[in-house]
Amino acid sequence: MQQGLSLGAVSLEEELALIRRGAEEIFPEEELVEKLVAARREKRPLRVKLGVDPTARELHLGHLIPVLKLQTFQQLGHQAVLIIGDYTATLGDPTGRNKARPPLTHDQVLANAEGYAAQLFRFLDPKGTELVYNGRWFGQMGFHDVIRLLSHMTLARMLEREDFQNRWKNGFPIGLHELVYPLMQGYDSVQVRADVELGGIDQKFNILVGRDLQKEVGQPPQVGVCSPILLGLDGKEKMSKSLGNYIALSDPPEEMYGKTMSIPDELMMQYYELITTVSLSELDGIRRGLADGSLHPRDAKRRLAREIVMRFYNEEAALAAEAHFDRVHKEREIPADVPEVVLDTASLKEGRIWIAQLLVRAGLAASNSEARRLVAQGGVRLDGEVVTDPEFDWPARSGVVVQVGKRRFARIVVAS
RNA sequence: GGAGGGGUUCCCGAGUGGCCAAAGGGAGCAGACUGUAAAUCUGCCGGCGCAGCCUUCGCAGGUUCAAAUCCUGCCCCCUCCA
Numbered sequence A: 001m002q003q004g005l006s007l008g009a010v011s012l013e014e015e016l017a018l019i020r021r022g023a024e025e026i027f028p029e030e031e032l033v034e035k036l037v038a039a040r041r042e043k044r045p046l047r048v049k050l051g052v053d054p055t056a057r058e059l060h061l062g063h064l065i066p067v068l069k070l071q072t073f074q075q076l077g078h079q080a081v082l083i084i085g086d087y088t089a090t091l092g093d094p095t096g097r098n099k100a101r102p103p104l105t106h107d108q109v110l111a112n113a114e115g116y117a118a119q120l121f122r123f124l125d126p127k128g129t130e131l132v133y134n135g136r137w138f139g140q141m142g143f144h145d146v147i148r149l150l151s152h153m154t155l156a157r158m159l160e161r162e163d164f165q166n167r168w169k170n171g172f173p174i175g176l177h178e179l180v181y182p183l184m185q186g187y188d189s190v191q192v193r194a195d196v197e198l199g200g201i202d203q204k205f206n207i208l209v210g211r212d213l214q215k216e217v218g219q220p221p222q223v224g225v226c227s228p229i230l231l232g233l234d235g236k237e238k239m240s241k242s243l244g245n246y247i248a249l250s251d252p253p254e255e256m257y258g259k260t261m262s263i264p265d266e267l268m269m270q271y272y273e274l275i276t277t278v279s280l281s282e283l284d285g286i287r288r289g290l291a292d293g294s295l296h297p298r299d300a301k302r303r304l305a306r307e308i309v310m311r312f313y314n315e316e317a318a319l320a321a322e323a324h325f326d327r328v329h330k331e332r333e334i335p336a337d338v339p340e341v342v343l344d345t346a347s348l349k350e351g352r353i354w355i356a357q358l359l360v361r362a363g364l365a366a367s368n369s370e371a372r373r374l375v376a377q378g379g380v381r382l383d384g385e386v387v388t389d390p391e392f393d394w395p396a397r398s399g400v401v402v403q404v405g406k407r408r409f410a411r412i413v414v415a416s
Numbered sequence B: 001g002g003a004g005g006g007g008u009u010c011c012c013g014a015g016u017g018g019c020c021a022a023a024g025g026g027a028g029c030a031g032a033c034u035g036u037a038a039a040u041c042u043g044c045c046g047g048c049g050c051a052g053c054c055u056u057c058g059c060a061g062g063u064u065c066a067a068a069u070c071c072u073g074c075c076c077c078c079u080c081c082a
Helices: A012-020 A029-042 A063-076 A106-120 A143-150 A162-169 A176-192 A201-216 A253-261 A264-274 A280-292 A299-311 A313-331 A356-361 A369-374
Strands: A026-027 A047-052 A079-082 A128-132 A197-199 A223-226 A342-343 A352-354 A380-382 A392-397 A403-404 A408-414
Touching: A012 A063, A012 A143, A012 A299, A026 A029, A026 A201, A029 A223, A047 A063, A047 A128, A047 A143, A063 A079, A063 A223, A063 A264, A079 A106, A079 A176, A128 A392, A143 A176, A176 A352, A197 A201, A197 A356, A201 A223, A253 A299, A264 A280, A264 A299, A280 A299, A280 A403, A299 A313, A342 A356, A352 A356, A356 A369, A356 A403
Parallel strands: A047 A079, A047 A197, A079 A128, A197 A223, A342 A408
Antiparallel strands: A026 A223, A352 A392, A380 A403, A403 A408
8 A cells, every 4th residue: 555645745736636537527626626725725634525335245346446536535645534324324325226225224234334444444544534434423313303404405406316317207216215315425524524525426416415515504515526437347337246247355366357357448448547556657658558559458458457456465466366367268277276175975976976966066066957058068177178978977086177167166175 | 095007037028828947138157269257159047867857927825637827815016196
């Protein structure tokens, strides 16, 4: 992780360039400049807010984009304010979906929250981060407080939000509780007196609601710094868990590397910009190289994959992941580290095991039927030899590597 | 409160008595090709040691030789009118 800088350690231009990097929209940008200037003058760091709702257990790179932006602010000497939306998460955020998210219990949310915070502090300096749960204020509000909060908004205003509008037009349900969500997020900004709020561009509406609420209580309104929505590995849809097109924060280095190699070429620059720390001038070089053909897209992507692994692990892991990838995909060889699967003698009949059973036991197929199909399609190998007969009874032998497809392996160990 | 529409295999969605383990698309998996786990093409895509059998179409019953399809009750969702 880069060292934190003190406020004003870099020029205002540099500071702005770092903040703008990969940002899709900053609104209003003039206000951001004013705030930055004032911060320098008064030696008062900006309070930069990021709210996360711990609705899932697993974080992926898409979640991380605004977090990395917060890291940037922190490194520039500003005050990070991380809000864990333990209350908002129980509501279900309508963001970008046309189905209401199923509500979580508060206990589930708190359990998730712990994991989140731990993961996020891999990127944020805990000492320079104010961590708050929004249940701290929402948990204390009475019904009349809620009504008062609601009175700040009109239905028409709320329906301006694109997602609500779409659902309204298409006859999809909009839960009343969902209408409250933007107000809650906005109220968070009031509570922490945010100068800047970060988020994906899908948060724009909510961030603007925060500005309105702040103005109403006489606070200087926050500035929104929105990141684009990171596209997933397919290059078409938003990175999301349910679509399965994601790189998880918990993915091992080889997975991260391989998944990165699978993104469409057009996505490379966005990933470079949003996820890596490769300098802006170097990015220009890469862009030019790709454009004039002097840089092979494969090489640009290999570097990207390394950079990404490096950011989440380290250089050593990145190089190892690359070696693994080359071995499995370029040379079509068995990787160095193959998980072992132990076969106990009880699963053998006269020292043999049916190939389908072998695959199931090795976790390479979900059922005998699936295993049969894999064999029938020529997708199964024993020590590199394709198995063609779905009825094959294999004389089990330790050390043999079973392979399904191009990249799923298991080394068999026969228990004695 | 009234009227109407609907709940199908991971998702979307066709199917209104046998030809239905259920069209089509998506996702996923495998094969070919490739710089690639991209794109494209091909195949597979409920379970069972599988030319056969078993379980599935909101839930519970019923009619029938035969039900995802018909009947009864229940649960859930949506739209319109008020």
